[in-house]
Amino acid sequence: MNYLLAFVFGGFLCVIAQLLIDFTKLTPARILVSYVVAGVILTFLGLYQPLVDLFGAGATVPLTGFGNALAKGVMKGISEKGFLGVISGGMTACAAGISAAIFFGLIFSLIFSPKEK
Amino acid sequence: MTKRLGNNTLLFPSKPVITGFYSVVGKKEWEGPLRQWFDLTVGESHIGETSWEKAESKLMELSTNGALEMAGISKEEISVFFGGDLLNQCIATNYTLRTLATPFIGLYGACSTMAESLIAGAMCIDGGFAKNVLCATSSHFCSAERQFRFPLEYGGQRPQSSQWTVTGSGATILSENGTGVRITRAAIGKVIDAGIQDLNNMGAAMAPAACDTLCAFFEDTNTTPWNYDLIVTGDLGNIGKDLLRELLFQNGYAAQNLEDCGALIFSEDQDAHAGGSGCGCSASVLNSYLLKQLNQGKWHKILFMATGALMSPTSALQGESIPGIAHLVQLEKE
Amino acid sequence: MKKINQNEYQKMVSHLGKSPWITNVIWAFFVGGAICVIGQVIIDTAKNMGISQEDAGCIASISLIFLSGLFTGFGLFDKLAKRAGAGTLVPITGFANAVISPAMEFKTEGYVLGLGAKMFVIAGPVIVYGISSSILCGLIYFFMKGGM
Incomplete structure (x- = not known):
């Protein structure tokens, strides 16, 4: 059941973005930025965490989930470290994802080169 | 003279x-x-x-x-x-x-x-x-x-x-000397900007420039599209070609003998969407398909008009629209 | 030539080259959903091995980033993305592709000023605005909770 929930909600978030691409002048980069910022704001408003609890990876794997991780990290940082947590919490929470992207980015670009199209 | x-x-x-x-x-x-x-x-x-x-x-x-x-x-x-x-x-x-x-x-x-x-x-x-x-x-x-x-x-x-x-x-x-296809007349295009900002629609950005050059040439030479065996544009693609035909019609020219190198070079199943583009598009089609068939006598007098979208990623990000230009040469097989 | 009215021309242009949005939406839904399911499978597997929920989420992210990188390296990611559109863009796979593809592309300009410097040329804004908005919201949250 939780696979179906993840599938439907993840797919739904992608459909919204696809409609924005096809029917507005928003470029993909702007849509991604809006998704992350939306994830942050919704989490602070307490609206996103219930979606994560219900849809699991369907809510965490899309980029709104990245915003959710940042926001949760900041909240956790504040409860543990007070004001310093405002600054340090976000990056701490998503350190794994960003570090992985950078490191794999380096490794894969050392191994592979772009192919002709 | x-x-x-x-x-x-x-x-x-x-x-x-x-x-x-x-x-x-x-x-x-x-x-x-x-x-x-x-x-x-x-x-x-x-x-x-x-x-x-x-x-x-x-x-x-x-x-x-x-x-x-x-x-x-x-x-x-x-x-x-x-x-x-x-x-x-x-x-x-x-x-x-x-x-x-x-x-x-x-x-x-x-x-x-x-x-x-x-x-x-x-x-x-x-x-x-x-x-x-x-x-x-x-x-x-x-x-x-x-x-x-x-x-x-x-x-x-x-x-x-x-x-x-x-x-x-x-x-x-x-x-200077030799036999083959000759360049007899030409028209230098002007920069025309119809306010297109979509970087993914170069054909629309260039079609007004193509129309401008063609209309000016027809007026100067007192000719119409029917005086030429073929009018071939550079890389308007399918969309730009339709737009050019429509713009020419609005200016009183019916051009049925209009072709486009970008529309010719790829077939529909090649996933090139609106067609080919780039300097190499008009250059490779001119120096093969067009000149060879002129030499073979399929056509005697054609207008070759390469079109350019003068787009820069910098100015596009600054919100500028894309200016277009089109230059025309008349090619004749004696 | 008659002067072109920019608004009228814009209208003429907008009728042409419509995107096949229904096909796009279907592709986006199924591919995007499938990627999330892969994420869920990884999370559940990790949890079954006794890993905490939070760490399981991390492992899922790292795995998806790795897979996306591998697909990008083999030149398969863009082939899928061409059809899937937002389906591959919105999940974390799109973020990973946006980091890895410029790094690969600009390797020819050197390992430092090419690969290193251009790595975040596309994905950078996501981090800039993600982190900045989390700090701004965090500040508000901090003071609303009474601060200190």
Whole structure:
């Protein structure tokens, strides 16, 4: 059941973005930025965490989930470290994802080169 | 003797003649509908080079050598080379000239460069400044993508109005004496900006410029589209071609004999969306399909008009619209 | 030539080259959903091995980033993305592709100023605005909770 929930909600978030691409002048980069910022704001408003609890990876794997991780990290940082947590919490929470992207980015670009199209 | 007609049209009384031409294309173009007309394919589009820019330069080297061979002259007999490409500082052309080492005037007219170079070359010959000139341009899908759009492996969707930059190069040698197709008249285009901002719709950005040049030429020469066997534009693509036909109609010209190199070069199932684009598109089609069929006598008098979208990623990000330009040459088989 | 009215021309242009949005949406839904399911499978597997929920989420992200990188390296990601559109863009796979593809592309300009410097040329804004908005919201949250 939780696979179906993840599938439907993840797919739904992608459909919204696809409609924005096809029917507005928003470029993909702007849509991604809006998704992350939306994830942050919704989490602070307490609206996103219930979606994560219900849809699991369907809510965490899309980029709104990245915003959710940042926001949760900041909240956790504040409860543990007070004001310093405002600054340090976000990056701490998503350190794994960003570090992985950078490191794999380096490794894969050392191994592979772009192919002709 | 006057060499001008009306506001825009140039006359070449000495009728510079095309004595050599050659086209080189990549794999995708070779698999397209014009295969039988192209002279050479390079197959894999990196052509054994370490960068896409070097590969593009290699394309131009191949096309210029081919044209020299056909004209039966050595590079020392070339008085001037007129050429350019899409890359910053026209590096593909500059690097070709490192080995070719002819006197060189670099041109930038975006995808209109082929016609631009032919006009400059024809003026040079008609003015008596040169016996032979070489006109060449090139483009490469991979070098254009990374400069103007996204990395090759970036996963994006190309809109239906987008065009596919042709990997190819074409070179033409114009001479004072000889037999072949002649350049008799030309029109230098103006920059026209119809306010199009969509980077994925170059055809729409260029069609008004194409219409402007054509209308000015028809007025100056007192002709209509029916006086020519074919009017062929550079890389308007399917969308731009429809727009041009509509714009011409609004100006009182019905042009059924309109074709477009970008629409010709790929078939629908090749996933090129609105068609081919790039300097190499009009250059490779002119120097194969068009000139060969003129020589064979299929047509006697055609208008070749290369169109350029003068787009820069910088100004596009600053919210500027895309200006277009179109240069026209009249080609005649005697 | 008659002067072109920019608004009228814009209207003429907008009728042409419509995107096949229904096909796009279907592709986006199924591919995007499938990627999330892969994420869920990884999370559940990790949790079954006794890993905490939070760490399982991390492992899922890292795995998806790795897979996306592998697909990008083999030149398959853009082939899928061409059809899937937002389906591959919105999940973390799109973020990973946006980091890895420029790094690969600009390797020809050197390992430091090419690969290193251009790595975040596309994905950078996501981090800039993600982190900045989390700090701004965090500040508000901090003071609303009474601060200190």
